[in-house]
Amino acid sequence: MALFARRKHGEVTFTESDSFALLNRPLKSSGVLIYDAPDHLVKRTLSPKKETLDLDHGRITLRRERRQWHLELSAYPQIVPYVDALRATLAGDRAALRRMFTVELAGGLANWTLELRPIEPRVEKTLRLIRIAGARDDIRSVLILQRNGDRSLMRLGPPPPP
Amino acid sequence: MKPRRAAAILIWAALAGIAALIVARARYAADLSAFLPRAPTASQRLLVEQLRHGIASRLILIAIEGANGPTRARLSRALEGELRGEPEFVAVENGDQAMARRDRRFLFAHRYLLSHTVTPQRFTTAGLHAAIANTIDELASPLGLMTQALVPSDPTGEMLTILARLERRARPRTAHGVWVSKRGHRALLLARTRAAGSDTDAQQRAVNAIGRAFAASLLAQHAHARLEMTGPGVFAVEARARIKRAVTHLALVSFALILTLLMLVYRSVPALVLGLVPVVSGALAGIAAVALGFKVVQGVTLGFGGTLIGEAVDYSIYLFVQSRSRPLPAGADPRAWRQRVWPTIRLGMLTSVCGFASLLPSSFPGLAQLGLYSLAGVLAAGLVTRFVLPAMLPRGFHIRDLTPLGERAMRVLGKARRARAALALLAVAAGAVLYAHRGQLWNRELLALSPVPQKLQRLDGTLRADLGAPDVRYLIVIRAGTEQAALAGAERVGRALDPLVRENAIAGYESPAEYLPSLALQRRRQQSLPSPTVLRSRLARALVGLPLEASRLAPFVAAVAAARTAPLLTRAQLRGTSFAAALDSLLVKEDGQWQALLPLEAPASGPAATHIDIRRVRRALATAAPVAATVLDIKRGADALYGTYLAEAVRFSLIALGAIVILLVLALRSPVRVLRVIAPLALAVLATAAGLALFGVRLTLLNVIGMLLIVAVGSNYALFFDQRERAPAALTLASLLIANSATVLAFGVLAFSSVPVLHDLGSTVAPGAWLALVFAGLLAAPKPPDPPPPLYDGAGRHG
Numbered sequence: 001m002a003l004f005a006r007r008k009h010g011e012v013t014f015t016e017s018d019s020f021a022l023l024n025r026p027l028k029s030s031g032v033l034i035y036d037a038p039d040h041l042v043k044r045t046l047s048p049k050k051e052t053l054d055l056d057h058g059r060i061t062l063r064r065e066r067r068q069w070h071l072e073l074s075a076y077p078q079i080v081p082y083v084d085a086l087r088a089t090l091a092g093d094r095a096a097l098r099r100m101f102t103v104e105l106a107g108g109l110a111n112w113t114l115e116l117r118p119i120e121p122r123v124e125k126t127l128r129l130i131r132i133a134g135a136r137d138d139i140r141s142v143l144i145l146q147r148n149g150d151r152s153l154m155r156l157g158p159p160p161p162p
Numbered sequence: 163m164k165p166r167r168a169a170a171i172l173i174w175a176a177l178a179g180i181a182a183l184i185v186a187r188a189r190y191a192a193d194l195s196a197f198l199p200r201a202p203t204a205s206q207r208l209l210v211e212q213l214r215h216g217i218a219s220r221l222i223l224i225a226i227e228g229a230n231g232p233t234r235a236r237l238s239r240a241l242e243g244e245l246r247g248e249p250e251f252v253a254v255e256n257g258d259q260a261m262a263r264r265d266r267r268f269l270f271a272h273r274y275l276l277s278h279t280v281t282p283q284r285f286t287t288a289g290l291h292a293a294i295a296n297t298i299d300e301l302a303s304p305l306g307l308m309t310q311a312l313v314p315s316d317p318t319g320e321m322l323t324i325l326a327r328l329e330r331r332a333r334p335r336t337a338h339g340v341w342v343s344k345r346g347h348r349a350l351l352l353a354r355t356r357a358a359g360s361d362t363d364a365q366q367r368a369v370n371a372i373g374r375a376f377a378a379s380l381l382a383q384h385a386h387a388r389l390e391m392t393g394p395g396v397f398a399v400e401a402r403a404r405i406k407r408a409v410t411h412l413a414l415v416s417f418a419l420i421l422t423l424l425m426l427v428y429r430s431v432p433a434l435v436l437g438l439v440p441v442v443s444g445a446l447a448g449i450a451a452v453a454l455g456f457k458v459v460q461g462v463t464l465g466f467g468g469t470l471i472g473e474a475v476d477y478s479i480y481l482f483v484q485s486r487s488r489p490l491p492a493g494a495d496p497r498a499w500r501q502r503v504w505p506t507i508r509l510g511m512l513t514s515v516c517g518f519a520s521l522l523p524s525s526f527p528g529l530a531q532l533g534l535y536s537l538a539g540v541l542a543a544g545l546v547t548r549f550v551l552p553a554m555l556p557r558g559f560h561i562r563d564l565t566p567l568g569e570r571a572m573r574v575l576g577k578a579r580r581a582r583a584a585l586a587l588l589a590v591a592a593g594a595v596l597y598a599h600r601g602q603l604w605n606r607e608l609l610a611l612s613p614v615p616q617k618l619q620r621l622d623g624t625l626r627a628d629l630g631a632p633d634v635r636y637l638i639v640i641r642a643g644t645e646q647a648a649l650a651g652a653e654r655v656g657r658a659l660d661p662l663v664r665e666n667a668i669a670g671y672e673s674p675a676e677y678l679p680s681l682a683l684q685r686r687r688q689q690s691l692p693s694p695t696v697l698r699s700r701l702a703r704a705l706v707g708l709p710l711e712a713s714r715l716a717p718f719v720a721a722v723a724a725a726r727t728a729p730l731l732t733r734a735q736l737r738g739t740s741f742a743a744a745l746d747s748l749l750v751k752e753d754g755q756w757q758a759l760l761p762l763e764a765p766a767s768g769p770a771a772t773h774i775d776i777r778r779v780r781r782a783l784a785t786a787a788p789v790a791a792t793v794l795d796i797k798r799g800a801d802a803l804y805g806t807y808l809a810e811a812v813r814f815s816l817i818a819l820g821a822i823v824i825l826l827v828l829a830l831r832s833p834v835r836v837l838r839v840i841a842p843l844a845l846a847v848l849a850t851a852a853g854l855a856l857f858g859v860r861l862t863l864l865n866v867i868g869m870l871l872i873v874a875v876g877s878n879y880a881l882f883f884d885q886r887e888r889a890p891a892a893l894t895l896a897s898l899l900i901a902n903s904a905t906v907l908a909f910g911v912l913a914f915s916s917v918p919v920l921h922d923l924g925s926t927v928a929p930g931a932w933l934a935l936v937f938a939g940l941l942a943a944p945k946p947p948d949p950p951p952p953l954y955d956g957a958g959r960h961g
Binding site for chain 1: 296298299301313336711
């Protein structure tokens with residue numbers, strides 16, 4: 001965790017595969033993930049549709065084409081775990097993680113897995129667990145498992161070309 | 163007592179009694195309406211209407227400070243609970259989630275009537291395919307995990323469309339479930355009052371209600387915190403309190419100061435009391451005149467009244483000092499005074515009347531009242547001094563001899579006269595100062611007249627930014643005969659504005675039609691919805707190539723079927739959501755006509771940041787929407803309005819000046835004499851203006867009025883220095899000194915007021931009047947030495 005706290009800025013590409021019980025096949029998307037310690041996380045989806053999700057100090061700004069939404073994370077406690085889990089891990093914010101989840105760490109420094117299970121009953125109803133895997137201070141993948149079978153797997157790849 | 167004396171006193175008593183009656187039964191008000199001009203043109207009326215009871219005028223912004231975050235949140239919720247039942251408020255919002263949930267439920271339930279993408283095209287096969295494909299793509303995001311539950315009922319994404327439109331404006335931050343300021347150290351609430359901002363009494367009740375509710379909340383929560391409120395209604399209440407305080411304060415202080423001055427001078431209580439008779443008469447006459455001429459007497463008028471005391475007391479001073487001194491010097495008896503001095507005073511009175519009369523046609527009710535008040539007051543004081551006061555004086559009335567004072571003053575004046583060439587230098591210097599400051603000389607903002615303290619105005623700005631509460635500078639007003647016509651007009655205008663939003667000429671707009679579309683539009687949307695059978699067959703074709711089974715969309719088909727026959731939305735269905743209050747403020751009935759108000763938001767960035775090109779908006783409206791719509795830039799409009807009235811004040815002042823000059827020419831019949839009278843006054847005005855400029859004061863309307871008064875009041879002194887009559891110069895000078903001191907004191911007290919209007923006037927006239935006396939003395943023609951007084955023993959016999 002301490003390792004993470006030292007990181008100030010990072011940029012990686014990501015590919016994501018979302019499987020919904022609603023749909024017949026998984027949705028694939030990819031883009032760039034930008035992190036600025038400790039409270040700023042930007043997910044810029046480039047394919048299939050351009051979209052930017054900006055999480056800054058607890059406010060989310062979602063930009064799609066010409067439309068914009070502003071959300072206060074505190075107003076939507078249901079999404080906090082999804083969005084904040086990644087940010088908190090990147091920031092080494094143990095306290096934030098512990099507030100939302102029971103945290104289980106497995107593996108060693110070279111290859112570790114963080115299992116986060118939600119504490120709050122409302123969230124626990126839909127979210128089963130979040131599994132973050134990485135090596136040293138690099139996050140490799142984020143897996144989100146819903147109780148209804150929906151899952152989302154995001155693989156963090158190499159930094160984007162300059 | 164001679165019958166003529168008795169008659170004079172009786173007539174006076176009768177008139178005073180009538181005036182007192184009128185004054186007692188008059189209506190008084192102490193609000194800002196004195197500073198809002200009477201507006202002749204329709205768009206100016208609209209502007210002033212918006213300023214007085216427009217949307218923004220009904221908002222009260224509330225901030226809770228102190229304690230800690232969770233406590234503030236508890237207090238916020240407690241306060242909202244306490245205020246919920248109060249009749250003064252239409253809505254009290256604090257960002258609580260319950261309201262937000264109700265709002266979302268409402269929007270979701272009526273999404274097919276509210277969403278602007280519900281068109282026939284949307285429900286064709288191609289349209290359905292495009293919309294659903296889009297929704298699926300949008301699922302691939304963290305929000306997708308949340309919104310995917312809605313997809314079976316709303317695959318075309320109407321809910322998101324509606325939210326995108328409504329959430330365009332940045333919402334306030336929330337913490338612990340309620341709205342907080344940007345830095346989080348204040349909990350914020352927004353209250354909408356039922357009454358307009360211009361109804362100061364109702365706003366006072368609202369403010370009191372909030373205070374009480376907060377106290378109750380503090381008790382219930384066992385907490386300690388502070389409450390702050392801002393908003394136009396709050397400002398009006400604050401302004402009224404300040405004006406009331408200032409008026410009482412000023413009246414008492416000026417009265418006390420002048421009483422002290424007169425006591426020091428006369429050293430006799432009867433003289434003091436009798437000397438105040440013209441003052442009281444003048445005040446009564448002034449207030450009665452205003453009460454008769456206007457519906458309501460403004461508090462500020464009474465505030466100015468203190469200055470009348472300084473003026474009116476001059477007349478009795480002249481009378482007493484110049485004609486009732488004991489021992490009685492030559493030429494200083496009552497008859498000589500009546501014959502030779504009174505005409506001078508009369509002329510001075512007439513010039514003052516000219517000056518004040520120029521204020522009567524002013525478009526500012528406050529100024530018109532000041533003009534009438536002073537005019538009536540000066541006339542009454544002068545006439546009472548001439549006709550009634552002498553009748554009241556008991557036989558043998560006299561005041562102490564002030565000749566020593568006068569002679570001392572003469573010596574000083576004699577010495578100072580040698581430096582009179584310096585006056586020319588002063589004139590040039592003053593001119594230079596004014597020229598150097600000509601760029602920042604004028605304050606062109608209406609806000610400069612506001613008695614609301616700067617600190618409160620700044621707090622208001624901060625809270626508005628934090629709450630996203632509109633300052634409503636740019637506004638489109640649509641007038642129509644019926645509510646539906648107004649909504650339809652709003653819809654047409656909205657369509658004309660959309661291209662401007664895309665080009666970032668405006669950041670966005672708010673429209674009542676977004677909360678409640680017109681019945682016609684709702685019907686059109688209903689008719690776009692296909693029947694269940696048609697919809698199912700189109701869906702089957704539309705879903706080809708998409709990873710979604712038609713069977714999953716059964717809730718969607720049911721929802722559309724229900725929406726086809728659902729009753730149309732009316733105001734009633736909005737109750738309980740935050741949209742009700744928004745609609746109430748944007749769709750109003752005014753004077754039997756319906757008005758739809760569309761506040762425009764200026765772009766936050768880009769080349770046109772924080773400014774909207776009104777002409778562009780007007781062009782867009784003209785070509786696209788043939789509707790009775792007016793585009794207002796309220797701030798610029800208000801400042802422009804103020805600018806025209808500033809120009810008007812300057813014009814009237816010049817006219818008054820011209821009238822005074824003509825009057826002087828007619829009375830004095832010699833251009834040289836007129837020049838001698840005018841020159842010191844002009845110099846006094848120049849020097850005062852330069853002095854103010856040097857101090858960094860930016861001149862407002864009231865400074866201009868003040869300069870006019872310097873001329874009107876100063877002319878009394880200048881005329882005395884002019885007269886060729888051989889009244890004893892010493893006594894005259896003494897009387898002038900005392901009279902001038904009274905005037906300077908009265909106006910000087912105003913200069914310390916925190917009400918800008920009174921302060922500006924006082925700080926102009928006090929120094930100006932003093933300078934007028936000094937300059938008049940310096941520039942006066944040297945008097946021939948007084949001939950030795952003939953032997954005169956008071957019994958009228960010459961020796």
